[in-house]
Amino acid sequence: MCKLYKQPVEVNPGPDGQPFSFRWKNKWYLIERGYPYQISPRDWQWYRNMGLDPYRDRYRCYTDGNLDCDLVQERDQWLLERVWD
Template sequence: MFKLYEMPLDEIRLNPNGLPVAFRWRERWYIVKSCIVKTLLGQGTPRPRNKYDYLPRYRCETEQGMVCDLVKDGKVWVLERV
């Protein structure tokens, strides 16, 4: 079960490889302890559900226990779902 937010992050910090290591959302910092990059659209995938389905999704687990999907939409990072 997930909750869809689609809200821009206040701030994000990336490692040299471009993966998130920390982000601030709703005035609170979250430290990322693991992150994988996934894409939803591939062969045999049904039509997109939202505008972010075309973008790589960063599935992150934070030290605070949150599992969320982050998406980079142009220059803006978005918390898509928790």
């Protein structure tokens, strides 16, 4: 299960350009493990129905604060798209 947030976050990129850490609700999270992923074509319609763009760059992140989440880059900003239980 997950909760959809779609809230802006401040992201510090690593040397490879992927998120290294981010600030959400005035707290910094260090990304211990993260990887880019793409939405499966079978899920595109669900994403569109939720007001999300299935073509954006997404990163699944596991943080030092035990937060499992997805970050997505929308235009010039990063969003915390969802948090997994």
